[in-house]
Amino acid sequence: MTESTAGRRRGDDLERAIFEAALEELAEVGYANLRMEAVAARAKAGKASLYKRWPDRAHLIRAAARYKATAIDTAFEPSGAVRDDMERVMRRIAENQNGPGGEVLRGWVGELRPTSDEEEAEKVREAIEQPRIRVFAKILEAGIANGTVRPEALHPRIVNLAPSMLTQHFLMKGRPASESVIAEMLDEIVMPLIRARD
Amino acid sequence: MTESTAGRRRGDDLERAIFEAALEELAEVGYANLRMEAVAARAKAGKASLYKRWPDRAHLIRAAARYKATAIDTAFEPSGAVRDDMERVMRRIAENQNGPGGEVLRGWVGELRPTSDEEEAEKVREAIEQPRIRVFAKILEAGIANGTVRPEALHPRIVNLAPSMLTQHFLMKGRPASESVIAEMLDEIVMPLIRARD
């Protein structure tokens, strides 16, 4: 067994435990109140183990953001009913923001600066955005195939529009978009923009 | 003179000086590294004067956000050329994000939580969004008047779309949208959405 239940964990095993602890802690107290000591305690690890891996809170949260992003289930098969498909995925994203995923995003954004490590920032951003872009592109492609979506809707900025609006809403309001807000985004913005003109 | 150049300042006079100091400090070191002591020192004020007004950093920055929002020049007369008008205003917003305005936004967002004081959060949000909404509504109205914009484009979510995209870009990328990004937002999203169908 590499994953022993008792005893002292090491390597990736321990690292995962720390990430999970960080995410739980984050959901409870928020990034602004996140204490390294609390994360260590929750993970039943030594503080030194944290500082050995990341030089400070900001680095820990970046790593946690990437961990969280890759841990999210991203599988989705479009039905061809574009509005329904988008609504479903958008609700899933909003749900995810309502927990550690949201807090880790907020914390990451708070530490971002024009002077931050650009390369690392880009990786975090990609980890968050790419899976979403892929899903929405798939949905749009299905819509193009059945003639309900205009082909030019595959422009990156349009593909990214729905998730971007959700992020924007979450960051500015402090909580995820409700179902009715999602419906409005779809009916007033996204659908009119992608619909095939007849 | 209420605004004496030398001597000890009080009341609103002092408060403004503290806000200015906080904004400068914010632009230099970012919210994450903002020290109350540093703000006090820069304002040539006692730390006690800060804590007398706001219980902590989070409250100070909220107040600073509202101060900054009201201090921004918001006057704009639409020419009727909708795309040009929007581009001009969007560039102005991006420019503003490239300084204290951007840092104060980032810091505020970082402290927002579902458990925060909803009322105060709403006030900050309004102070930031309302002036923008008014300007874009004016631009759209001018466009509707000359027939280049469809009347339904006055929907709040559409009016708010351009500034929202700028905010989203700034928060996720860490820096304001460039001129070419602004052009893309207009050409791929906003203009197709508001254009009167012929």
Add this chain to the structure above:
DNA sequence: TTCAATAGTGAACGATTCGTTCACTAAATG
């Protein structure tokens, strides 16, 4: 003009949290 009330200053303080260090111990390696 004087004087009391109000508001700000600056320094000091205990309490936290930070990030580091170190002696000790468990797990992996061979």
Add this chain to the structure above:
DNA sequence: CATTTAGTGAACGAATCGTTCACTATTGAA
């Protein structure tokens, strides 16, 4: 079984927090 590698837990100095207090400047009323 011996050696190497990695983690633990406690202790530490430094930085920052938010508070307190004795002192001083400004204001406005007597």
